[in-house]
Amino acid sequence: MSQETQSGKVSVAPERMRLNEDGTEGVFLGTKCNECGLCVLGDSVFCVRCTSGDLAAVDLSSDGTLYSYTIIHAPPAGWKGLVPYVLGSVKLPEGPQVLSEVIDLDPETIEIDMPMTMVLRAGEADDEGREITLYKWQAMGA
């Protein structure tokens, strides 16, 4: 199954985020356990809490609240963004936490529990010339 959209954009992580046809909107993908209700980001083959294999694929919210963050002064090799930058873990209402860069936010004003929303940003092209679409966090209303 190809994850490429009509726009020629591809999700940076197709197992965790699905793009719509024109590549302008993304939806986080999760797996929910039908036994205990635990919801996790991405694919699973069994539940990490109760080990049940009775799982269902679910769409997750694109909004959440900032659970924790760190300010990165030494980025990974190949990092093309600003330094330092904020790496935030955002808790979705369904339970999973999603780690990504928090953009457009002064690190001085960042607060735990602040509402965040997922935004898409263009990354580099892949080997086939398709634009890799990244998901980032942005403060709600920013």
Ligand SMILES: [Zn+2]
């Ligand atoms: Zn379970």
